[in-house]
Amino acid sequence: MRASASTLITPWTPSAADSQNRPAFRRALLRWYDAHRRDLPWRGTRDPYRIWLSEIMLQQTRVAAVLEHYRIFLERFPSVEALAAASEAHVLAAWSGLGYYRRARMLRRCAQQIVDQYRGSFPNKSEALIALAGIGRYTAAAIASIAFAEPVAVVDGNVERALQRLIGKTLTTRQTWQHAQEFLARSRPGDFNQAMMELGATVCVPREPRCIVCPVRKWCATRGEVSRAEVPLRQQKKEIWCALEYREEDGNGAGSGKVRLLQRPRKALLMPGMWELPLSSAPPRPVQAAAHWRTFRHSITVTDYTVHVFWNTLLGNAGLPYASRSEKGEWIAAEHIPRLPITGLTRKILKASGII
Numbered sequence: 001m002r003a004s005a006s007t008l009i010t011p012w013t014p015s016a017a018d019s020q021n022r023p024a025f026r027r028a029l030l031r032w033y034d035a036h037r038r039d040l041p042w043r044g045t046r047d048p049y050r051i052w053l054s055e056i057m058l059q060q061t062r063v064a065a066v067l068e069h070y071r072i073f074l075e076r077f078p079s080v081e082a083l084a085a086a087s088e089a090h091v092l093a094a095w096s097g098l099g100y101y102r103r104a105r106m107l108r109r110c111a112q113q114i115v116d117q118y119r120g121s122f123p124n125k126s127e128a129l130i131a132l133a134g135i136g137r138y139t140a141a142a143i144a145s146i147a148f149a150e151p152v153a154v155v156d157g158n159v160e161r162a163l164q165r166l167i168g169k170t171l172t173t174r175q176t177w178q179h180a181q182e183f184l185a186r187s188r189p190g191d192f193n194q195a196m197m198e199l200g201a202t203v204c205v206p207r208e209p210r211c212i213v214c215p216v217r218k219w220c221a222t223r224g225e226v227s228r229a230e231v232p233l234r235q236q237k238k239e240i241w242c243a244l245e246y247r248e249e250d251g252n253g254a255g256s257g258k259v260r261l262l263q264r265p266r267k268a269l270l271m272p273g274m275w276e277l278p279l280s281s282a283p284p285r286p287v288q289a290a291a292h293w294r295t296f297r298h299s300i301t302v303t304d305y306t307v308h309v310f311w312n313t314l315l316g317n318a319g320l321p322y323a324s325r326s327e328k329g330e331w332i333a334a335e336h337i338p339r340l341p342i343t344g345l346t347r348k349i350l351k352a353s354g355i356i
């Protein structure tokens, strides 16, 4: 029988919520983290610029997707001063493929604030960090604890899930932050915060927690009994059509031609001002089977798209919020596209086609 998360499954379990068990809990977690943490490029640095960049990139984005962008971004903008001085289009181009482009705009604005107000040095307290553009409670605590060893706890989705299971109660947001702060190892706050996040990301995972290998199962109230409320929302599914219009300029093959791209409205809610291939919510009419090239899967927030890509086909329908008739737009040289802020879907299709 499955118990609800508000019930302790094993009442004799020495609870992590009990303050006398916390020193042993912290030692076990940190020992596990020291031995098993993933080797990620932002680990092992105390440079607040690099930590901040990784934290912003990792919001709502998988680690695997962040790795390559993190490297490219640091090559193009090696310091907060370089980022502050860059144009918005340049920053968006480096961000292209990560999604949630508001993060990139806020990143640049925040860099400008750090240069203008703090002469390029990050403030070392979470209280001051939280006043900067795009930095919320979580990011402020992550930078302050990892870069400056301030004893402040972080709560992200992974920490929240692990804490609820450890304590065996459904917690309010305020209670979650409070418990996280009480659990924190004040001697190593940055490592402890990362260890809690690592635990949630790799062991105490959403659907099938790996309790058998969990370093803190001894103090866990639920040992994997998952509340129904934790099951993630179902993704919506949508089908769209995309026109890949490519024209050779000089017969030198892929990479030497031009592609028709459209710029999304500056006031669009999603990805404003970014460039993309023409899209439609309806297939071209009459359907030209010969022109159908490939079908892609692509997810944006809570929607999974099936994207049918047609070669050199005009799309007439404008059923999507910002759908674009494919006779509009601009013909852009393939060699210039990597420097443009393009959407992740467009980048995926142009890469698969060999155009970029």
Ligand code: SF4
Binding pocket: 162, 165, 166, 203, 204, 205, 209, 210, 211, 212, 214, 215, 216, 217, 220, 221, 222, 223, 224, 225
């Ligand atoms: Fe508890 Fe299992 Fe999560 Fe470990 S992995 S904290 S034992 S639910």
